[in-house]
Amino acid sequence: MGARLLVIMVLVVGLLAAGLGVPLALASAAASQQDLFTNRLIDTIYYASSAERPLTEADTSQLEAALRRYDEIYGDAVLVLDTSGDAVVASRTPAPVLDENGRERVTLALARQPSKPYPLILPWDDRPLVLAEPVLADTEVRGVVVTISSTAAVRADELRTWSLVAVAALVALALGVLVALPVVRWILRPVRRLDEGTGRVAAAVLAGARPDPVSDNSGPPELRRLSASFDRMAEQVTQAYSAQRAFVADASHQLRNPLTALSLRLSNLHGRVDADAAEDHVAALEEAERLSTLLDGLLALARAERTVPLVPLAVDDGVDDRLEAWRPLAEHSGLELVRDGPRGLRATGPAGAVETVLDAVLDNAVKFTPAGGTVTVRTAVRGDHVEIAVRDTGPGLAPDELDRATDRFWRSPGQINTEGSGLGLAIAARTVELGGGQLLLELPSGGGLRVVARLPRA
Amino acid sequence: MHILLVEDDDRIAAALRPALHRHGMTTTRLSHGRGAVDALAGVDVVLLDLGLPDVDGVDVCRAIRAASEVPVIVVSARGEVDDRILGLHSGADDYLVKPYDIGELVARVHAVYRRRRVESATEGVADVVEVDGVRVDLTRHTVAVGDRPVTLTRKEFQVLALLASSGGAVCTRNRIVAEVWGRTWAGANRTLDVHVATLRTKLGRPELVQTVRGVGYRLGLPGAE
Numbered sequence: 001m002g003a004r005l006l007v008i009m010v011l012v013v014g015l016l017a018a019g020l021g022v023p024l025a026l027a028s029a030a031a032s033q034q035d036l037f038t039n040r041l042i043d044t045i046y047y048a049s050s051a052e053r054p055l056t057e058a059d060t061s062q063l064e065a066a067l068r069r070y071d072e073i074y075g076d077a078v079l080v081l082d083t084s085g086d087a088v089v090a091s092r093t094p095a096p097v098l099d100e101n102g103r104e105r106v107t108l109a110l111a112r113q114p115s116k117p118y119p120l121i122l123p124w125d126d127r128p129l130v131l132a133e134p135v136l137a138d139t140e141v142r143g144v145v146v147t148i149s150s151t152a153a154v155r156a157d158e159l160r161t162w163s164l165v166a167v168a169a170l171v172a173l174a175l176g177v178l179v180a181l182p183v184v185r186w187i188l189r190p191v192r193r194l195d196e197g198t199g200r201v202a203a204a205v206l207a208g209a210r211p212d213p214v215s216d217n218s219g220p221p222e223l224r225r226l227s228a229s230f231d232r233m234a235e236q237v238t239q240a241y242s243a244q245r246a247f248v249a250d251a252s253h254q255l256r257n258p259l260t261a262l263s264l265r266l267s268n269l270h271g272r273v274d275a276d277a278a279e280d281h282v283a284a285l286e287e288a289e290r291l292s293t294l295l296d297g298l299l300a301l302a303r304a305e306r307t308v309p310l311v312p313l314a315v316d317d318g319v320d321d322r323l324e325a326w327r328p329l330a331e332h333s334g335l336e337l338v339r340d341g342p343r344g345l346r347a348t349g350p351a352g353a354v355e356t357v358l359d360a361v362l363d364n365a366v367k368f369t370p371a372g373g374t375v376t377v378r379t380a381v382r383g384d385h386v387e388i389a390v391r392d393t394g395p396g397l398a399p400d401e402l403d404r405a406t407d408r409f410w411r412s413p414g415q416i417n418t419e420g421s422g423l424g425l426a427i428a429a430r431t432v433e434l435g436g437g438q439l440l441l442e443l444p445s446g447g448g449l450r451v452v453a454r455l456p457r458a
Numbered sequence: 459m460h461i462l463l464v465e466d467d468d469r470i471a472a473a474l475r476p477a478l479h480r481h482g483m484t485t486t487r488l489s490h491g492r493g494a495v496d497a498l499a500g501v502d503v504v505l506l507d508l509g510l511p512d513v514d515g516v517d518v519c520r521a522i523r524a525a526s527e528v529p530v531i532v533v534s535a536r537g538e539v540d541d542r543i544l545g546l547h548s549g550a551d552d553y554l555v556k557p558y559d560i561g562e563l564v565a566r567v568h569a570v571y572r573r574r575r576v577e578s579a580t581e582g583v584a585d586v587v588e589v590d591g592v593r594v595d596l597t598r599h600t601v602a603v604g605d606r607p608v609t610l611t612r613k614e615f616q617v618l619a620l621l622a623s624s625g626g627a628v629c630t631r632n633r634i635v636a637e638v639w640g641r642t643w644a645g646a647n648r649t650l651d652v653h654v655a656t657l658r659t660k661l662g663r664p665e666l667v668q669t670v671r672g673v674g675y676r677l678g679l680p681g682a683e
Binding site: 253254256257258259260261262263264265267268282285286288289292296299303322325326328329332355359360362363366420424 | 645
């Protein structure tokens, strides 16, 4: 937009310079040409009047001498022709030959027409200025005086003026750009700040922090108002977002009290329910437990979405710790748990990010991979990111489920009754995103599911 | 044993008091944090809720600790590590997150009470627990069934030791996981089940570690229930 604004400004200045400069240059050229034309016309008329007698008396020696002197001083040839167009006197020998324009002018003069003015002589037009005036004796045409003048001086003058005008136009353009640049910058400053601001606001909202204001009270009033509105909107979005997060956290805390009372009441019934109802009593206790697990998940999600300082993470520590924790369960389920890839990698993210992600992903892998399968945790470096990939040999997901699998409470249609809250992958994804990374779900060739947590390298 | 219950939620108090009474305890209830320090006379254990309407429970805890040596168990809906650390640093003897199981609560009440008494009297808790021919040596970390020593992994031993030292009271899954593994995670409960299953196999006493459905595990004492 800046470049375009600048082009428009330059175009305006350029048009202005051309609009003023071109007529100025043309007028100046026409004026000097007019001078030459008038001067030569006066000379021609003078010689036409002084050629009357020599022509009538057929004594041209004096006239010829005058013409030769004139030619020597001014460099302009003068011819005296008789009525049939033949040269009687010439200021130089051999007598210059008239071109078509000259002959036409002689014809006009013989018909006693006044000399036609010339159109503007352009610098590259090197034809001479030819003027012809009739020699009259008592209103009768006796001959024609022709002056042939070089236009070199006029054309050189014209070129000089034109270059001056062009230089002036260029200077005006340069000045225009110099003036336009700060103006364009001033106009665009709020736009640039808005542009940078959107990115910052998105990051701040995600991190739950207060975004820096975009408006700095500079730029045109309309854009200033736009910046102010943008700031208000960012503030509201941030507030709404943190209110939502706070609500989740508060709600899961508040729900614990009635849940505690419920669990206690259920416990108080222990040993006092009929044998018939014992099954229901235990199931009710289990439901309370399940609800408690769900609240833990909600809290973990609220925690995963709130702002946290990013710290350097020793990937190995997290991976080894979680593999050790999950190994008994994996082996009990008949799965092989394999660690692969380079060691000693360091990433940046929220504290405990590696553990949180692996817990969520390994939970699914161990739950859904049939006995005899393999779960591989592979670390890798890709560009400026560290990847922690968990690949299982389970049934995987349908391709259209990959995107939705990280939604809150999403569960694969066939797994609704499997233990779990459906929050694991959502928590993992938010945790990685908080660290400026990404959680990717892929269907590798050979089946199964591959979940890749990508975190910036430390 | 007399319990001072500092809890603002009437429903929890109403549910909790009969349960404590059934376990042979008497209770006094305060619905405010203010005045807790003045009510300590004759109290053996304080159960303190952190989310109180008038003062922050953490401050109440500090005040109680400054005034008395009475054991305090913080009971809170706030279960994050930072909250636990804050609670324990403010002088609490134990920290329990809602919702909790009454069996676990009672076990912990007994534990903190016993610990205080033992500290004030002499050293020495039972180092060896013997149940149904299974000897668990808590200091040497060894287990024997009859004369036959059994090799357990660290975690398996910790689970068994926790159950054994609870003396037949129910240990909730949450408590076992928190104390043995130090943190809870998505597969924690299932991992605990795996450890209990291997324990039963290795000890050759399937009834020794009993499942209390919906709650947790306990050591099946012969003759109990």
